[in-house]
Amino acid sequence: MKVGIIGCGAIASRAHIPSFARAGVQVVAVADTDISRANSFAHKFGIPRVYSDFRQLLDEDLDLVSICTPPKTHALIATEAAHKGKHILLEKPMTTTLAEAEGLVSACTANKTKLCVVHQYRFIPCVQEARRRIADGRLGKIISIHLTAHPQFPMRWADSGWLYDRWGLLDDVGVHLLDILTFLSDANAIRVSVGTLDSTGKMGFFDSIHVTLELEDSLAVYLDLSWMIGTYELTASIFGTAGKAMLDIRNNFISEIHGYVTPFDEMGQTFRKSTRAFTSALTRKYFRGTLIYHDVLIRSFIDSILKDNPPPVGPLEGLRIVRLLEKIKLAN
Numbered sequence: 607m608k609v610g611i612i613g614c615g616a617i618a619s620r621a622h623i624p625s626f627a628r629a630g631v632q633v634v635a636v637a638d639t640d641i642s643r644a645n646s647f648a649h650k651f652g653i654p655r656v657y658s659d660f661r662q663l664l665d666e667d668l669d670l671v672s673i674c675t676p677p678k679t680h681a682l683i684a685t686e687a688a689h690k691g692k693h694i695l696l697e698k699p700m701t702t703t704l705a706e707a708e709g710l711v712s713a714c715t716a717n718k719t720k721l722c723v724v725h726q727y728r729f730i731p732c733v734q735e736a737r738r739r740i741a742d743g744r745l746g747k748i749i750s751i752h753l754t755a756h757p758q759f760p761m762r763w764a765d766s767g768w769l770y771d772r773w774g775l776l777d778d779v780g781v782h783l784l785d786i787l788t789f790l791s792d793a794n795a796i797r798v799s800v801g802t803l804d805s806t807g808k809m810g811f812f813d814s815i816h817v818t819l820e821l822e823d824s825l826a827v828y829l830d831l832s833w834m835i836g837t838y839e840l841t842a843s844i845f846g847t848a849g850k851a852m853l854d855i856r857n858n859f860i861s862e863i864h865g866y867v868t869p870f871d872e873m874g875q876t877f878r879k880s881t882r883a884f885t886s887a888l889t890r891k892y893f894r895g896t897l898i899y900h901d902v903l904i905r906s907f908i909d910s911i912l913k914d915n916p917p918p919v920g921p922l923e924g925l926r927i928v929r930l931l932e933k934i935k936l937a938n
Contacts, residue, residue, distance in 0.1 A: 607629050607632070607670060607908065607911070607912075608632055608634045608635070608667065608668050608670075609626055609631055609632065609633045609634065609668065609672060610634065610636065610637070610663045610664075610666060610667075610668045610671050610672070610676060610692075611623070611633055611635075611636045611637075611671075611672045612633040612636075612637045612638075612660045612663060612671060612672070612673050612674065612675055612683055612699075613637075613638060613673060613674035613675035613676075613730040613851065614636055614638040614640075614643050614644050614646075614647035614674075615638075615674060615675075615788075617674050617697060618636075618647070618672070618674040619647065619650075619651075619778050620897055621897045621900040622672050622695075622860045622900065622904070623651050624900075624901075625900045625901045625904040626672075626734075626904065628901055628902055628905075629901070629905050629908055630907060632669075633653050633655060633748070633904075634655060634666070634668070635653065635654070635655040635656070635657065635663050635666050635668070636648050636653050636655075636656055636657070636663070637656070637658065637659065637662065637663040638658065638659045639658060640658075641656070642833075644656045644657070644658065644902070653691065654741045657897070660683055661686065661931065664686060664690045664692060665688055665690075668692055669692070669693060669911065670692065670693045670695060670908075670911065671687045671693070671694055671695070672695070673687070673691045673694065673695065673696045673697060674697050675697075675833045675925040676767075676768035677697075677698075677699055677701070677702050677768060677777050678702055678768065680696060680697070680699075680700060680702070680706075680710075681701040681702070681703075681706035681707075681709065681710055682703050684696050684700075684701075684710050684713075684721065685709060685710050685713045686715045686829075687719070688710070688713040688714045688716075688719045689713060689717055691718075691719060691816055692719060693719055693720045693721070693775075693824070693911050694714070694719060694720070694721045694722070695722050695724065695904065695907060696721060696722070696723050696724065696924070697723075697724045698724050698725055698781045698782075698785075698919070698924075699721055699723075699777055699781045699890065699926070699927060699928055699931060700723045700808040700924035700925065700927065700928050701928055702777070702788060702928075702931075703928070703932065704928055704929055704932045707921075707924065707925045707928040707929075708925065710881065710921065711872050711921045711922065711925055712935075714921055715898045717858065720907075720910060720917050720920075721859045721917065721920065721921045721924070722903070722907040722917035722918060722919055722920065723884040723919045723920075723921070723923065723924035723927075724784040724900065724903060724908070724919070725781070725782070725785040725903075725923070725924070725927070726896065726899040726900050726902070726903045727782045727785055727786055727896060727897045727899065728785055728786060728789040729759070729902040729903055730855060730858055730862040730896065731858055731901055732854070732855065732858045732859055733786055733789065733842075733853065733855065733876070734854050735842055735860050736790060736842070736844060736851055736853055736860055737789060737790055739851060739860075739862070740790060740844070740846075740851075743848070744819040744848065744849065744862070745844060745845075745846030745848050745850070745851055746846040746847030746848030746849065747846055747847045747848075748791070748825055748844060748846045749826065749846060749847065750825065750826040750827065750844050750845045751787065751790065751791070751825065751826075751827045751843070751844050751845070752827075752830070752842065753783040753786060753787060753827070753828070753829050753830070753839050753841075753842050754783075754829075754830045754831075754839050754840070754841045754842070754843075754908060755779045755782065755783055755830070755831050755839070756830075756831075756832050756833075756835040756837060756838060756839040756840075757779055757833065757838060757840070758838060759813075759833040759834070760778070760833070769805045770809075770810070770811050771811060772810065772811050772812065772919065773811075773899070773931075773935055774811055774812075775811070775812055775813065775814075775815055775831055775832075775833060776812070776815055776831065776931065776934065776935070779831055780815065780817075780829065780831050780931070780934075781927055782896075783828075783831070783842075784786060784820070784927050784930050784931065785923075785927055786821075786842060786855075786920075787827055787829075788923070788926055788927065789932075790844070790928070791821060791823070793821035793822040793823040793825055794821065794822050795819045795820065795822075795827075795889075795930060795933055796819055796820055796821065796822055797819070797820035798817065798818070798819055798820075798934055799818040799937065800815070800816070800817050800818075800934055800937045800938045801815070802814070802815050802816075802938055803815075803834075805834055813832065813833045813834050814833070814834055814901065815829070815831040815832070815918070816828075816829070816830055816831070817831075817858065817929075818932055831929075834911065838856070838936075839856075840854075840855040840856040840896075841853060841854055841855060842855060848864065849863055849864040849865075850862070850863045851858075851863075852912040855896075856877060856884075856896070857882070857883055857913040858882065859875075859878070859879045861875045861927070867886075888916055903918055903919065904933075906918040907924075
């Protein structure tokens with residue numbers, strides 16, 4: 607299988623390239639509007655062909671195109687890739703508007719190309735386990751879900767300015783929480799309430815976003831996003847009539863509460879979490895964080911192409927996330 611990468615930024619170098627290498631897939635061409643960056647990227651990873659125009663890359667004989675560009679460019683590049691008959695691995699969010707997403711789904715359908723959106727958080731084992739426990743009824747009827755992401759302010763992750771767009775926090779971090787939500791619940795949102803904050807009043811983008819969603823099945827959801835909190839947190843709490851599940855997503859750990867929790871229970875949970883983190887650190891997987899789950903998604907997508915199966919996160923799932931993103935933005 608031959609792969610081309612469009613966009614030579616941080617996510618391409620830290621996630622896509624390593625995942626393709628571990629999957630035994632050959633990256634044969636890259637494209638970036640900054641040709642010097644593209645040349646440096648190609649030299650570092652031994653990629654033979656370099657372009658400044660993504661359309662030149664799409665003219666190549668490629669099986670798969672990996673799109674790692676800013677979200678505002680996704681619709682144009684992915685749609686043209688679909689018309690060229692290329693299968694598409696597309697970084698999140700799928701597009702920035704619902705109309706673009708619907709157009710892209712139509713283009714993929716018309717050209718019989720597979721599209722996989724990079725929502726890798728659903729492959730974190732604790733998220734998978736939470737879904738199983740909900741389906742098994744261990745928590746009873748789910749009443750509410752609280753999702754929290756307090757990452758560090760993005761000073762070093764990438765040099766792309768899109769993170770500082772008005773809704774950059776939501777499009778970068780919020781999509782992960784929304785995908786976890788849609789993975790755990792199939793219900794659609796019927797009411798949305800949004801609170802936003804620009805701490806200085808001068809930054810021109812929201813550094814804190816708080817969203818309340820009411821879903822069709824009487825499920826209440828609260829999203830807490832902020833770059834301004836002094837601690838790092840990536841968690842989910844699922845409250846049901848029979849109990850509560852708490853997910854420490856960064857550390858891939860789930861705990862379950864029924865009734866009253868004693869300090870002895872908490873000690874056991876801490877021991878199990880620490881043991882898992884220590885084991886992961888020995889293999890150095892711990893230090894890759896959530897990027898490691900690109901491996902699972904990319905391997906699964908490659909397999910779906912080879913066997914002509916549905917992609918692991920298909921266009922309709924990406925469309926659902928974009929629909930939620932648009933509802934949130936319009937509610938502000």
